[in-house]
Amino acid sequence: MFAGPRKARSPGGHLLARVNSASRVMFCGVVCVILASVTALSARHSLRPARLLPDAASEPRVRQALAQLGVNTATITDEQVRISEIPAPPFREAARGEYVAKLLASAGLKVHTDEVGNVVGERTGSSPGDLVMVAAHLDTVFPVGTDVHVRREDGRLYGPGISDNATGLAALVAVARAMHDAQIATRSTILFVADVGEEGEGNLRGMRKLVETYRKQLRCVIALDGSSTDYVTTAALASRRVEITVTGPGGHSWSDFGAPNPIHALARGVARFVKMPVSENPRTTFNVGEIQGGTSVNSIPAKASLKVDLRSESETELGKLETRFRESIQAGVDEENAASRERGVSAKPLSVTAAVLGVRPGGELPANSPLLAAVHAADDYLGNRSRIERSSTDANIPLAAGIPAVSIGAGGRSSGAHSSNESYDPAGRELGLRRVLLALLAMAGIDSAAH
Numbered sequence: 312m313f314a315g316p317r318k319a320r321s322p323g324g325h326l327l328a329r330v331n332s333a334s335r336v337m338f339c340g341v342v343c344v345i346l347a348s349v350t351a352l353s354a355r356h357s358l359r360p361a362r363l364l365p366d367a368a369s370e371p372r373v374r375q376a377l378a379q380l381g382v383n384t385a386t387i388t389d390e391q392v393r394i395s396e397i398p399a400p401p402f403r404e405a406a407r408g409e410y411v412a413k414l415l416a417s418a419g420l421k422v423h424t425d426e427v428g429n430v431v432g433e434r435t436g437s438s439p440g441d442l443v444m445v446a447a448h449l450d451t452v453f454p455v456g457t458d459v460h461v462r463r464e465d466g467r468l469y470g471p472g473i474s475d476n477a478t479g480l481a482a483l484v485a486v487a488r489a490m491h492d493a494q495i496a497t498r499s500t501i502l503f504v505a506d507v508g509e510e511g512e513g514n515l516r517g518m519r520k521l522v523e524t525y526r527k528q529l530r531c532v533i534a535l536d537g538s539s540t541d542y543v544t545t546a547a548l549a550s551r552r553v554e555i556t557v558t559g560p561g562g563h564s565w566s567d568f569g570a571p572n573p574i575h576a577l578a579r580g581v582a583r584f585v586k587m588p589v590s591e592n593p594r595t596t597f598n599v600g601e602i603q604g605g606t607s608v609n610s611i612p613a614k615a616s617l618k619v620d621l622r623s624e625s626e627t628e629l630g631k632l633e634t635r636f637r638e639s640i641q642a643g644v645d646e647e648n649a650a651s652r653e654r655g656v657s658a659k660p661l662s663v664t665a666a667v668l669g670v671r672p673g674g675e676l677p678a679n680s681p682l683l684a685a686v687h688a689a690d691d692y693l694g695n696r697s698r699i700e701r702s703s704t705d706a707n708i709p710l711a712a713g714i715p716a717v718s719i720g721a722g723g724r725s726s727g728a729h730s731s732n733e734s735y736d737p738a739g740r741e742l743g744l745r746r747v748l749l750a751l752l753a754m755a756g757i758d759s760a761a762h
Contacts, residue, residue: 447479448509474725482721561613580643674710
């Protein structure tokens with residue numbers, strides 16, 4: 312469910328331009344908030360005091376990493392451009408994955424690519440069997456052949472996928488590098504992951520494989536998606552994607568007029584469906600995103616298809632919506648067949664088939680989760696306000712499996728996501744980078760003994 316903006320608690324200081332006594336006091340405050348916020352988890356995901364952040368104010372390595380993320384923003388932005396200019400259409404993320412793998416390896420990680428294409432960089436902790444994952448998806452929504460050149464204008468970057476998700480990938484690498492350069496040791500092993508299949512018909516296949524592989528050891532997942540620091544996605548929006556295909560005899564537009572037309576049938580069905588009311592609470596939506604069919608303007612098509620995206624805050628409402636959609640399309644096909652018979656045409660009737668392209672499960676992070684407390688503590692320290700949101704992201708899969716997970720933006724400002732006009736403003740991106748680092752360290756725990 313949606314919640315309104317969370318009232319800021321004590322906002323603390325702003326970004327670390329320099330280290331002074333006030334910043335050390337504020338960092339102690341962050342730790343106190345985290346310690347006070349961490350209560351009980353399930354036995355499987357419980358946090359022992361030994362795994363919590365120690366007095367981080369005494370750790371110059373943490374302050375060094377935070378400072379580095381502010382000083383190196385121009386370098387991080389240049390890396391983001393290079394990542395964005397490597398095409399990564401759905402199911403074709405390999406080239407971008409290879410590049411990101413090299414970046415993660417240069418940050419001191421042990422890197423491998425799994426069987427579905429996920430790039431996994433391991434940073435071993437003192438408790439290697441205890442895993443915390445931070446992930447950013449490699450793929451974009453844009454098809455093969457899309458011009459992904461990035462244009463710079465007045466400090467802003469323009470290009471398909473420049474924010475979603477080149478921002479998340481650049482942050483993934485930057486945080487790993489800052490931890491490596493500052494030689495921060497953690498209790499939990501951290502997996503820095505660039506995963507495949509988040510967008511479109513990828514059906515979250517990358518995150519599904521990751522949860523399948525690491526589920527028994529995985530304590531939490533932080534997904535980096537886009538730029539915004541105004542939200543924390545803690546609730547997974549359930550969705551289904553369905554493709555409908557209608558086939559018929561085809562024919563000539565003049566001599567075979569009256570034969571049943573698959574495009575006409577789909578049009579009848581869609582017209583019925585879009586008139587139906589949908590639930591506002593729980594919020595439920597639909598979108599007919601693709602329609603294909605036919606070979607020429609003067610031919611009755613032998614086949615036509617469409618793809619629809621169905622979403623709801625409620626699994627029950629989602630099921631009802633899919634049923635109404637299928638019934639509407641079948642009614643459209645029946646109407647078109649009946650119209651053909653009424654015209655006296657003895658042609659083979661239309662047939663219809665349906666294929667489920669993807670199912671994204673729902674789920675929700677408890678309000679008292681230590682992971683959410685960690686993000687809120689980072690927000691308070693950085694003077695950031697964020698609201699709780701529901702969305703469809705990589706976090707859907709761990710949340711549905713009962714593993715604590717959130718999706719957050721990686722900093723900066725963006726607009727036009729999933730369009731050719733997508734743009735990104737890197738100004739202030741250090742806030743998002745530091746937010747990621749602080750939340751990650753809160754969950755992984757700093758190993759003071761190693762320092």
